[in-house]
Amino acid sequence: MERKTKIEAEAGRQELMITRDFEMPLELLFRAYEDADIVAQWMGTRVVKLDNENHGSYRFETTDPMGNIHRFSGVIHEFCKNERITRTFEMEQTPFGVQLEFLEFEAVTPQSSRLLMHVVYRSVAVRDQILKLPFAQGINMAHNRIEEVMRKLV
Amino acid sequence: MNLRRDVFQAIADPTRRGILLLVATQAMTAGAIAANFGTARPTVSKHLQILTECELLEQEQNGREIYYQINARKMKEVADFLEPFRKMWDDRFDKLEAIMKNYKPKS
Numbered sequence: 392m393e394r395k396t397k398i399e400a401e402a403g404r405q406e407l408m409i410t411r412d413f414e415m416p417l418e419l420l421f422r423a424y425e426d427a428d429i430v431a432q433w434m435g436t437r438v439v440k441l442d443n444e445n446h447g448s449y450r451f452e453t454t455d456p457m458g459n460i461h462r463f464s465g466v467i468h469e470f471c472k473n474e475r476i477t478r479t480f481e482m483e484q485t486p487f488g489v490q491l492e493f494l495e496f497e498a499v500t501p502q503s504s505r506l507l508m509h510v511v512y513r514s515v516a517v518r519d520q521i522l523k524l525p526f527a528q529g530i531n532m533a534h535n536r537i538e539e540v541m542r543k544l545v
Numbered sequence: 546m547n548l549r550r551d552v553f554q555a556i557a558d559p560t561r562r563g564i565l566l567l568v569a570t571q572a573m574t575a576g577a578i579a580a581n582f583g584t585a586r587p588t589v590s591k592h593l594q595i596l597t598e599c600e601l602l603e604q605e606q607n608g609r610e611i612y613y614q615i616n617a618r619k620m621k622e623v624a625d626f627l628e629p630f631r632k633m634w635d636d637r638f639d640k641l642e643a644i645m646k647n648y649k650p651k652s
Contacts, residue, residue: 394631394635396631396634398634411635413638413642420641422648423641423644423645429648433640433644434637522626522627524630525629525630525632526628526629526630
C-alpha cells in the first residue's frame with residue numbers, strides 16, 4: 392500500500408518533516424488552511440480565531456468526550472498565499488511548550504499539490520515525547536475499550 | 546458493537562501479548578497455545594480471533610490442523626512507534642482531501 396503521508400524524523404534531532412501529496416490543485420490545498428470553516432472540519436476543532444496574515448495569530452479549541460476543553464494556539468509569523476505559512480503551535484496547559492512550523496505548499500501538476508511541513512521543537516526530548524503521544528494514546532484507547540467491555544460483562 | 550480492530554487493541558491485553566511471544570519462535574495450533582494459559586479454551590480462541598483480525602497472526606492449514614504464526618510485517622508496524630503519529634497525520638490529511646473534493650467556492 393502506498394503511503395501518502397511521509398514522516399522523516401532522524402534520531403537525535405529536534406525536528407521532523409511531514410510530506411504529503413494531495414490530489415487537488417495547489418489553490419484548493421491552500422484554501423483548506425486559509426478558510427476557518429474548512430480548518431474546523433478537517434482538524435476536528437472549533438476555530439476561535441484565525442488571522443491569516445503576517446504577524447497574525449490563531450486559536451483552536453476542542454472538547455473531549457469527558458467534557459474537558461483543550462486549547463491550541465500560535466502566532467503566524469508569515470502568511471504568503473499559495474506558498475508558505477510560518478507559524479508557532481502550542482498545546483496549552485501541556486509540558487511540551489511551543490514548536491515552530493514551516494509549511495510550504497507547492498504545485499506538482501495543475502491537478503495535484505504537495506505540502507511540506509518542517510517542525511522544530513525546543514529539544515530532542517520534547518520531539519520524541521510528541522512523536523510517542525499517538526502511540527501511547529492508541530494503547531490507552533485500547534485499554535479504555537477493554538475496560539468498557541469488562542464493565543458491561545460484570 | 547462495532548469495535549475497530551487495530552493493533553493497539555491487540556497489544557493492550559496481557560494474554561494477547563503472551564500469545565504473540567509464544568508463537569514468535571514457532572507456529573502453533575490453538576490447542577497448544579491454550580495449554581500455556583490458565584484460561585478457558587474459548588477465551589484463548591477469542592484472543593486468537595482478535596489477533597488474526599488485526600493481522601498480527603496468520604493462520605496456516607497443515608493437514609487437519611490450523612497453525613498460528615506471527616505476521617512479521619504487521620509486528621514491525623507496531624514496533625515502529627512512529628507509525629501511529631504518521632497514521633494520525635495521514636487520517637487528518639485524508640479528511641482534508643475528502644472535504645476539498647466536495648468543496649464549492651462560495652461566491
